[in-house]
Amino acid sequence: MSLFDLERELTQSGKKQIAAEVPELIRRKQDEIYAALAEMEGGARPGRDRQRKKAGKIAAAASAAALIAVLGSGFVSPAMAQTMKQIPVVGGIFKLADELGLRTAEEQGLVSNPEAYDEHDGTVLKIREVVFDGTLLSFSLQREGGDFHGGISDYKEVRSGGESKIVYEKGAIKDAEMFVDGVAMKSFPGAYRPDLTWEPSADDDAVLFHVFNNSNGSVPNSTHLPDEFSLTLKITLEGFKDPFVITLPVHKQADRVTVTSGEQKTWNGLSMTVKELEFSPVSTILRLEVHADHEWTDAEKGNLLFEVVGSNGEKGNQIGGKGIYPDRKTVAFDIVLDRFKEAPESVTIKPFMPVFANPDAAFGGYALDENGEIRKHFMQELNMTVPVSRSRIDQLYRLQ
Incomplete structure (x- = not known):
């Protein structure tokens, strides 16, 4: 849907006065935008250039909130619903996480924003935020574009004949592999290798990754992540022939x-x-x-x-x-x-x-x-x- 078509449909929908329950996805994104608006109003008095930028952000967020309010009226065509999914979560994934540590890292400026990405067939996987305190490495992965009906972490268990198997939604993560300075982490010796896990986030199109480092690199068969290294992430999505490969630098950003x-x-x-x-x-x-x-x-x-x-x-x-x-x-x-x-x-x-x-x-x-x-x-x-x-x-x- 083009911006012109979106604007036209919004205008037509806004003329209708039928009330309907606001869908959960729309309500959540609306709340996120209102929260961002409230935050933009606080803080120290900015300079003239910062005031312009701040005013622009407020205007953009207010427009988005108004747009979402119209979408919540119940007049959401399939094309508009798909367009709605492309509106990014305001403020980043860390800011909306259940973990206080990630929200604190965002507030204290400990987070780097590499915007490292890979693209296949119009779908982009992007690492938006990274924080590493020497023991815990956390980063968010965002999916953009593509025609998907499920979230990036959606799957279901199907049982048949006493057996079960995992079925992934198109565009969902099937596998993730991490490389440290070009060496596959799964090839590290012994059970003392760092652990890579991921979980859903506040955004259906984003996940939170955690990599837990080992305590002591001197332990036999143990591998310890250094304070600085090159991280390469290889992600396999359901429905894609080739994996997405993203590389970015990582460095320790917090004391302990x-x-x-x-x-x-x-x-x-x-x-x-x-x-x-x-x-x-x-x-x-x-x-x-x-x-x-x-x-x-x-x-x-x-x-x-x-x-x-x-x-x-x-x-x-x-x-x-x-x-x-x-x-x-x-x-x-x-x-x-x-x-x-x-x-x-x-x-x-x-x-x-x-x-x-x-x-x-x-x-x-x-x-x-x-x-x-x-x-x-x-x-x-x-x-x-x-x-x-x-x-x-x-x-x-x-x-x-």
Whole structure:
């Protein structure tokens, strides 16, 4: 649809006075634009050039909000709906993320905007935002153009004859491979390679990627991402013959505070040692080790989890992590959490086992409480509280 056709259809639609419920996609984009308008009104008094730019942004955002309001009236033709999908999310993906660390990185100017991209058959994949604090690398990937009915992360599980398979929507990510200085990350030796994951974002056409670095490059069979490297991302989309390949430079953009502990507790055949805690404006990393007096069974593996709570009662929001078995009796945990809202004076680690819906089962669905949260069997005897330097962490958090 051309801009002329869009304007004509908007004009005709605006003359009709029939009220209809605003679709969720339109409501969300409308809210994003209004939020951006409110933010543009704040801040210090800009100079004349900045005032012009700011006025232009406000006018453009206000026009977009008016356009979306008309679209929300219910007169949305298929052509207009497709055009609507091409309106980008205002303010970037990080700004709308559920993770406080990503929003903080945006606010503190720790995010780089490489605009690195690749294009196939009129569809563009673009890396818009990147932040790397030395341990957690995060970046957003935006899909633009193309005739797609589903989001970039949409798929469904289809069961047939007792078997199941994953079916991806056209234009959805089927596979992602990362290269570090030209070397494929999946070829790195051992289980100590960095982990690459992705998840949906506030925009159906964008995803958030996380790459969790390893703690110590001196560990045998371990690969540690350097502070600066060339990242190459190879993305395979459903319906495309060739993968999209995007290359960009990455460098560490945030400092960290590392607290070494070594505190240990033993109970009921388990010995838990807290190795260290790492804080940055973007993330919190907990590293600990649990040794058992027996070999870990399949039922035990993956069912030992941890709740992390700051001294002010704030629970850590887990983003990811891994458990590695250096031997059959030991598990080394690296747990990735969002940053805390406020710098704590101490951090308490509370190990627990999830309660299964079937009390006699060791696998399957979990039992939920009245709030829809997993029921937890805490091992209070192993709880540990680690004191940290609140002033140093606060300085990190409030860096401007």
